[in-house]
Amino acid sequence: MPDLVDHLYVSVTNSTTSSPTDTMPLSARAKLLMSVQSIAALLTPLPVIACAVSVLH
Structure with a gap:
């Protein structure tokens, strides 16, 4: 059963597009x-x- 850490991990990997392959x-x-x-x-x-x-400014 997924818990909070699993959902946070999926959220971070999706938002940073750095999921392990x-x-x-x-x-x-x-x-x-x-x-x-x-x-x-x-x-x-x-x-x-x-x-x-x-x-530069």
Whole structure:
């Protein structure tokens, strides 16, 4: 039976389009860690882009 962690994992992988294609995490801990990693990878370039835009402006 899917629980909250399963639904959150599916939501994060769909919204960040970084779903794993070769393996699927089975434990709740692995799903949460992969979700955090996906969000961090998505947000990491933002400060660099903001700095570049402010330099060019």
